[in-house]
Amino acid sequence: MPPAAQAKILRVLQEREVSRVGSRKIIPVDVRIIAATNKVKEIYDANKFRPDLLDRLNEIPLVLPPLRERDGDIITLLNIF
Secondary structure (H helix, E strand, C coil): CCHHHHHHHHHHHHHCEEECCCCCCEEECCCCCCCCCCCHHHHHHCCCCCHHHHHHHCCCCCCCCCHHHCHHHHHHHHHHC
8 A cells, every 4th residue: 555545544543534635625534444464564564554554453453264274164154155
């Protein structure tokens, strides 16, 4: 994600307001963002992601084991699909 986009997302999360492109009118928003990646450490170590935005997004870390490690889930999913 480009640094400019990261700054805009961080501003929305902190200030809870946005403005349309080309407009000066500020619109209050109440949003929740769900972000998922398996490369957080790599992105952070390579300085490709703002540390303050990462802290904002990493409030509730949810670790899910891969499907290959959840044998019971595979059978359930096969029955559904």
